[in-house]
Amino acid sequence: MTRYGFEVVRDVHIGEVGDVGSHESIAGAIGNTPLVRLNRVAEGLEAAVYVKLEYLNPLGSVKDRAALSMIEAAERSGELRPGGTVVEATSGNTGIALAAIAAARGYRSVVVVPDKSSAEKVALLRAYGAEVHVSPGSRPAHHPEFVRNVARRLAEEIPGGWLAGQYDNPANPAAHRATTGPEIWTQTAGAVTHFVAGVGTGGTVSGAGEFLKAVSRGAVQVIGADPETSAYGGGDGRAWYVESVGHHLHPETEVDQWPSSYHRDVVDRIERVGDAEALRVLHRLSRAEGLLLGGSSGTAIAAALRVARPLGPESVVVVIAPDSGRSYLSKYFDDDWLGRLGFPLLREGTEPTVGVALTIPLDGHVRTVPSRATVAEARALLGGAPALPVLLQRKVSGPAQIAEVLGAASAVTLDRVPDTDPVTAHLSAPLPVVGTTDPISRAAERISGYAGPVVVAHEGRGVTLVDATEIAAAGVDYRGR
Ligand code: PMP
Numbered sequence: 001m002t003r004y005g006f007e008v009v010r011d012v013h014i015g016e017v018g019d020v021g022s023h024e025s026i027a028g029a030i031g032n033t034p035l036v037r038l039n040r041v042a043e044g045l046e047a048a049v050y051v052k053l054e055y056l057n058p059l060g061s062v063k064d065r066a067a068l069s070m071i072e073a074a075e076r077s078g079e080l081r082p083g084g085t086v087v088e089a090t091s092g093n094t095g096i097a098l099a100a101i102a103a104a105r106g107y108r109s110v111v112v113v114p115d116k117s118s119a120e121k122v123a124l125l126r127a128y129g130a131e132v133h134v135s136p137g138s139r140p141a142h143h144p145e146f147v148r149n150v151a152r153r154l155a156e157e158i159p160g161g162w163l164a165g166q167y168d169n170p171a172n173p174a175a176h177r178a179t180t181g182p183e184i185w186t187q188t189a190g191a192v193t194h195f196v197a198g199v200g201t202g203g204t205v206s207g208a209g210e211f212l213k214a215v216s217r218g219a220v221q222v223i224g225a226d227p228e229t230s231a232y233g234g235g236d237g238r239a240w241y242v243e244s245v246g247h248h249l250h251p252e253t254e255v256d257q258w259p260s261s262y263h264r265d266v267v268d269r270i271e272r273v274g275d276a277e278a279l280r281v282l283h284r285l286s287r288a289e290g291l292l293l294g295g296s297s298g299t300a301i302a303a304a305l306r307v308a309r310p311l312g313p314e315s316v317v318v319v320i321a322p323d324s325g326r327s328y329l330s331k332y333f334d335d336d337w338l339g340r341l342g343f344p345l346l347r348e349g350t351e352p353t354v355g356v357a358l359t360i361p362l363d364g365h366v367r368t369v370p371s372r373a374t375v376a377e378a379r380a381l382l383g384g385a386p387a388l389p390v391l392l393q394r395k396v397s398g399p400a401q402i403a404e405v406l407g408a409a410s411a412v413t414l415d416r417v418p419d420t421d422p423v424t425a426h427l428s429a430p431l432p433v434v435g436t437t438d439p440i441s442r443a444a445e446r447i448s449g450y451a452g453p454v455v456v457a458h459e460g461r462g463v464t465l466v467d468a469t470e471i472a473a474a475g476v477d478y479r480g481r
Pocket residue numbers: 061062063093094198199200201202203204205243244245294296297322323
């Protein structure tokens with residue numbers, strides 16, 4: 001027993017399989033993931049914070065549960081028949097779990113992924129035998145190339161095709177109502193007081209949240225963790241960098257539809273977590289707890305730590321860690337990726353950063369040209385500037401997310417072209433980007449051989465433009481010391 005009066009039960013399998021040690025197929029090994037207490041990261045907190053390690057599911061994430069539940073519901077309803085094809089649009093984990101379960105049951109699988117998905121996730125899909133279609137990530141929901149529209153079309157065209165449709169499939173939250181929620185209740189012997197999960201499709205927070213609220217007669221508080229700019233928590237939907245959670249709104253979105261897998265009424269409140277905070281927590285987790293987790297775990301655990309801060313010793317916070325950091329070694333755990341966007345580095349050195357060496361204003365924002373501008377409007381916005389980034393833009397002012405930059409407008413690209421043309425027809429490549437946290441010599445290397453304006457990014461936003469010669473000179477200064 002712990003001092004919280006409950007025993008952490010490891011070997012309870014929720015479901016019909018009685019024997020925890022052996023299973024008839026991969027599907028039987030899904031669920032029953034452990035809770036692990038945070039220690040060093042939770043120092044100073046009176047409440048206990050336990051992380052549910054969903055990466056220990058056999059296919060690597062929390063989505064194993066939803067994938068199995070959706071396939072079994074479709075088998076029962078006859079929508080998925082022997083020899084059929086499972087089709088889905090997904091940033092990765094759902095597709096991986098669907099592809100693996102499909103493989104084990106003799107179905108084909110076709111997965112449509114946005115082009116920003118990590119290379120590791122795409123390789124995994126192919127390893128499980130899935131046919132992968134890559135579609136541009138930057139399309140509004142009504143666009144024919146929007147990933148979910150491509151998947152819907154493929155499911156209709158392929159004979160025996162069945163669209164899993166995790167965003168609106170009731171079997172997705174039902175999986176968490178039937179397994180994730182009951183496991184947490186059993187593992188804490190009913191002592192859980194707060195449940196925290198990131199919101200992607202909303203399946204996890206809704207299903208597990210519903211169960212925990214019902215079983216505790218409303219006592220368990222349910223908290224959704226959401227990226228700062230995501231629409232779920234009241235942001236304007238502009239881009240962010242932590243994958244798989246939040247609700248992004250393309251500026252050209254005509255009708256904003258939230259997934260029906262997300263049951264808003266279950267969630268007592270949303271904690272909004274910026275990318276930089278999520279990444280800082282993620283780095284602490286690997287180095288102070290031995291927990292190598294994915295970005296959305298950083299978002300959820302940052303939220304859980306905030307939730308726990310005012311609570312007393314009788315409180316038990318349980319937070320979901322949806323997947324492992326192994327899929328993101330080239331992003332969230334790579335100083336080259338982190339530095340270029342101005343995010344906190346994994347290893348801070350002694351060399352001055354771009355932010356310090358060039359005294360960059362961290363709260364500034366780069367002037368931009370909105371993507372809907374005409375050539376005449378873009379020329380006026382340029383004024384005397386050599387070039388400005390052209391941005392997928394919801395408002396003309398406001399921070400420029402590097403992820404939403406389409407290219408650059410410059411006096412050269414706009415020379416001798418008709419005033420009334422859209423500016424997007426006459427763009428040069430996006431301007432080079434260096435980050436405020438980049439060591440100055442690495443920034444100089446990034447732009448070596450380039451002359452002209454460079455965007456400086458802080459926490460994923462463009463904060464100012466500097467000339468390449470300034471960066472090169474500061475780099476030389478440093479090396480010369
Ligand atoms: N994190 C990761 C890594 C995921 O793959 C997902 C599912 N897309 C989520 C969080 C969000 O979970 P849910 O869809 O159940 O809201």
